[in-house]
Amino acid sequence: MSLGVVMIVHEALHRATQLARHWADHGCPVVLHVDQNVDQDSYSRFVDSVSDYKNILFCDRRHCEWGTWSLVEASQAASEMMLDCFPEVQHVLLASGSCLPLRPIAEMTAYLSDRPTTDFIESVTTEDVPWAIGGLNEERFTLRFPFSWRRHRRLFDWAVGLQRRLGYRRRIPLGVTPHLGSQWWCLTRHTLSAILTDPRRVVNDAYFSKVWIPDESYYQTLSRQHSQKIESRSLTLSKFDFQGKPHVFYDDHMQLLRRSDCFVARKIWPQADRLFNSFLSASPSLSAEAEPNPGKIDRIFSKATLRRTKGRSGLLMQSRFPHQRWGSRVTAEPYVVLEGYTELFRNFEPWLADFSRTRVHGHLFATDRAHFEGGETEYFGALPSSAALRDYDTSAFLTNLIWNTQGERQCFQFGPADTQDITWNIARDDNARIHVITGAWAVPLFLSKGAFAEIRREAARLQKIECEHLRVLRSDHARARIRIQTLSEFVLNPLQPLQEVVDQLAPRDRPQLTSPPEMVHLGGFGDFLQNLKNQGMHPHLVGDFPTDFSPQRATPYLVPK
Amino acid sequence: MGAWTSYRLRLKRKRHHVRAFRKRRELTCVQNRTALIDPSDILIFSTLRNELVRLPFFLKYYRDLGVNHFVIVDNGSDDGSREYLEQQEDVSLWTTQASYKRAKYGVDWLNWLQRKYGHGHWCLAVDTDELFIYPFCDARPLRALTDWLDASQIRSFGAMLLDMYPSGQIGEETYQSGQNPLEIARWFDSGNYMIRKNTRFRNLWIQGGARARVFFDDSPKSAPALNKIPLVKWHRSYAYISSTHMLLPRGLNLVYDESGGEKASGCLLHTKFLDTFQEKSREELERRQHYANSHEYRAYSARLADDPVLWSKWSEEYNGWRQIEHLGLMSKGNWA
Structure with a gap:
């Protein structure tokens, strides 16, 4: 043989x-x-x-x-x-x-x-x-x-x-x-x-x-x-x-x-x-x-x-640059975008970070600079907080942030006062979880106690920007998971949407909320809104805010079953 | 892209060839050993000025990778670089006193030499402060890569420029001749790059990294381009258009995948930020021979005067190509 x-x-x-x-x-x-x-x-x-x-x-x-x-x-x-x-x-x-x-x-x-x-x-x-x-x-x-x-x-x-x-x-x-x-x-x-x-x-x-x-x-x-x-x-x-x-x-x-x-x-x-x-x-x-x-x-x-x-999803690099961003993901992992929350609660970001044990950033797209967690001037991957660099390519900024922090869920605040270029990117991204409280921009204005004519002008500007933002979020192209509530709806029952945020941030642990964090004092907010209306500026995104609202009145809704 | 665009790009490419042909007069041959080049050799093409201290390691690094011959243009060095290179058995050397700027930052000279000596070879166009890494470069010589590219019918290979810097002040440690510059400049930015597509030439335009973060944080548009295509199976009809950032015909610029996959790619570790940097940038600023009125060097000198530290606590320390690959700065593609 x-x-x-x-x-x-x-x-x-x-x-x-x-x-x-x-x-x-x-x-x-x-x-x-x-x-x-x-x-x-x-x-x-x-x-x-x-x-x-x-x-x-x-x-x-x-x-x-x-x-x-x-x-x-x-x-x-x-x-x-x-x-x-x-x-x-x-x-x-x-x-x-x-x-x-x-x-x-x-x-x-x-x-x-x-x-x-x-x-x-x-x-x-x-x-x-x-x-x-x-x-x-x-x-x-x-x-x-x-x-x-x-x-x-x-x-x-x-x-x-x-x-x-x-x-x-x-x-x-x-x-x-x-x-x-x-x-x-x-x-x-x-x-x-x-x-x-x-x-x-x-x-x-x-x-x-x-x-x-x-x-x-x-x-x-x-x-x-x-x-x-x-x-x-x-x-x-x-x-x-x-x-x-x-x-x-x-x-x-x-x-x-x-x-x-x-x-x-x-x-x-x-x-x-x-x-x-x-x-x-x-x-x-x-x-x-x-x-x-x-x-x-x-x-x-x-x-x-x-x-x-197939390549690595959510990575843009010298030899992977997907042509149709519509079809392919620009981010590697799910992340949470909160609009209006930090305006409504005192010390919201540290509280949420502590409660869900995740990274919670401030307004990443603020006009002065990116407010990273803990006020860092740079972040993972040496991502700079400079507004000019970020705005030069906001989409790359987001892609980089999510790619650099893989394994840790990210959460950041967003609002009409921020640079808006990122809107379409997050709306089209099925990794985005977007929670919007419409009209929450009115709260800081209410607390600011500045000249009313100035406030009125600013309110009109922010409402216009938020309207445009909402139009995008509600468009047929949006693929993110989006929840939109008016401020008026939210204040009556804040616990359930907050629990949803926490569940998305910490999907494994899912810590149970028994009481919400401390809300800013809203006494007189109804009058403030009425005042805006009287001046000819209708803050319709706030919804029908109860004129007699006080957190005590809302309390019965907050007690968990 | 219509026939009209194609035709115009063709003219542009021809124009570059004519430029290169005219600029050949500026080059004086010092040592021509190109007769020793074997048809299968891998060649390096490089332009330099006053790089004596870097040359020993540069030559050793690329010889170890398996480069067979170096074709170098010396742009008026007065530190002995020329004499040193003349002695090397695998170096062919040309010299010129002419303007670097007016030769399109050296592109014309290299286009001429590549057209003449690079045809049919895998050619690597790098500067003396650039160290080429590619997937498996610790275990496989450069020829393994070029053989694989040949078998895959790929003509060009992209390698992004990755700025390396020391952890302390830039001038703190003195670089010794022959030393691996990565012993000093070991750190890099891993995740702050911005990419857009140049629709005319179809290449990607990459900016970011340490230089954009520190020097261009208020004027990102003028941050230096990091995309490079240094490794090309050269044909005499090819031409580099702007440094080694892009080539014509533009098909050579398609070193990336647009359908979601990853093509194989490498990196050029850019060890510019050694103690030699400050003196060099002062000199370059005086010579005004660099791109866009040397704005890059002006930005450097403005910042470096007060605090020459590029390092941040988020910087990554280099420990091999696998790390770079894992971080998503280069890719193995389907090479396994």
């Missing part, structure tokens, strides 16, 4: 030398096919470098190109030579110059001689597997592909489109049920020679030579006709990324590869010296009987693909 290796080589010949010697040293005959594109000098040097081996042979060279029939021809020629020249070979492994054996060859031959009639070839029907490249599954077998996908992509697509429109279909030869799979197989002598000596080989070859990427379907399909037992998996660990090109292994993958227990891995970066030196040295095996287990490598590569296609 013995294993023969058919190696298809087109670059990094010094590695091919190393690999061929390794296989041959361990009793596995090797037949090499070297691409005709390799120049004659390098080829002769390569042949010389292994000329001392009797069990390394070279078959005729031909030009090979990715995805074409020439690759199958190369493997056919080399396989025929292998079967003819080395009658003791029972399994044949198809490998490339960047396929590195990870476990001792003896383990692999033992594994194969325990399974003398099993063909290891990934072979699945087209309906079951969404194969990556070009979106062509079954059509690989029914269309014609006169143009190269790599060199003439447009013509290729045009030809496919044309055939689809015309409804053209090739006839699939009798007995052929198209299967696809990894091109790196390990077949038994029985199956391989049956494929190569099949009386219908001329028909098969003629058909497959016009199929797209035949090296992924020729053996995969025909072995189904001849095999006694197919294990539909490849012994060669080979992963593809989202563009359909193979992932490459480097020196830092050493431990990962060791622990995978796979027999052969590709593709190894030709200059990964540590990998080649350590796996090709006579190192003792760690797990002689182990089954290959590529799960961990799978996870790493699928995570990489996810990083490339």
Whole structure:
């Protein structure tokens, strides 16, 4: 019982030398096919470098190109030579110059001689597997592909489109049920020679030579006709990324590869010296009987693909800048925006921070500067509080704040006196939880005791700004969770909305409120509003404020059940 | 973008080539070893002036990464930089006394040399105070990256400029020749960058970081641009337009993903803020050879006179590319 290796080589010949010697040293005959594109000098040097081996042979060279029939021809020629020249070979492994054996060859031959009639070839029907490249599954077998996908992509697509429109279909030869799979197989002598000596080989070859990427379907399909037992998996660990090109292994993958227990891995970066030196040295095996287990490598590569296609939500950076901000999130995590709360309660921010044990900022978008928690002049990520820098790109400011503080829920105050540029961003952001008490801007004005004409003008200005803000929050494009109450509604029952705020801020602990924080004294507020109305400025956003309001009157509503 | 815009950008690119061709006369060859360049070599292109103290580490850093040859323009150094570079076996050196400003801040000279010697090579255009990092740079040489970019059919690789600074006053520690500047300037701002898209050239325009925070907090618009595309598989028809911030054809500027994914990217660790900085900015201010009437250097000198500390308690201390990647300043993309 013995294993023969058919190696298809087109670059990094010094590695091919190393690999061929390794296989041959361990009793596995090797037949090499070297691409005709390799120049004659390098080829002769390569042949010389292994000329001392009797069990390394070279078959005729031909030009090979990715995805074409020439690759199958190369493997056919080399396989025929292998079967003819080395009658003791029972399994044949198809490998490339960047396929590195990870476990001792003896383990692999033992594994194969325990399974003398099993063909290891990934072979699945087209309906079951969404194969990556070009979106062509079954059509690989029914269309014609006169143009190269790599060199003439447009013509290729045009030809496919044309055939689809015309409804053209090739006839699939009798007995052929198209299967696809990894091109790196390990077949038994029985199956391989049956494929190569099949009386219908001329028909098969003629058909497959016009199929797209035949090296992924020729053996995969025909072995189904001849095999006694197919294990539909490849012994060669080979992963593809989202563009359909193979992932490459480097020196830092050493431990990962060791622990995978796979027999052969590709593709190894030709200059990964540590990998080649350590796996090709006579190192003792760690797990002689182990089954290959590529799960961990799978996870790493699928995570990489996810990083490339989905990215980190809520991150804007030099290589991730989502075009349509409408569709994609600009923030990484939920956060809470409170409008009017800090105006209505004494020392509201410290109280809320203490009660919910979260970060509660002041007015982050105030016109003088960003009021970070605790009056910090800078914040996580060295985010400056300068109003000019913030207003230069308010959206970036918010995105940065939420990204920098991941893992901690943020809460900030907002109001009509602040810079309003951020309105659309928070309204469209489904991470935003916005709680508005409309008309709360009137409270500080009421307490300010300034000249009434001045107050009236300011009230009119703030109401106008808040109206516009509310229009945005109520628009169809708003995706934030928004709760809007008038001041008048709120003061009658402040406990329930406050509890909702606390629940959103501390979703795990959800501390229960029994009494609200101390409200500012609102005695005479009703008269103040009436005064504004008398001056011709109707503060409609405040709602119908009870003229006889006093916190005592509201108390019965505050007692929890 | 219509055919008209494309045509105008094409003209612009041609104009840059003509400029570069005319400015070639300003360059005097000191040492031309470009005959040693192998077709597969990775090259560095750089312009410098009076950087002798930085050169030993600069050369060592990039040699260790696997850069094969340095093509350098010396803009009238008088501190021995020129003599030092002349001795290096892997450096080809040109010198000029002409105006840095009038050569588009060195772009014309480099465009010419890249057109002549960079065609078909992976070229890295960096300054002497910029250290290029990329995903897995601690374990994989630069060639692993360029091979991967080749296989992925990617022609250009973005690397944002990340300003590094010391924890104390800028001049406090003296930088010794050959020393790793990151031993002194180890700190950076991790999360205060602002990005917008330049629709004409399709590149991203990034501002922020320590320089915007300290020097431009009242005039953010004039804060320096941090976006860079230093690593390009050069073709003789390419041209840098404004420093290494953007290129033409503009397809090369698409180093970012717009559908939500992340492309692979690196960073240029900018170790400008060493003890050499104050003297340098004084000199540059006198020479008035920098961008936009040297407003950047004027902002520096105005602020640095009283309190030359960039560090804040929210600064991050650099400890490798994985940290930078985790913070979201660069990305592995789908390279694993």
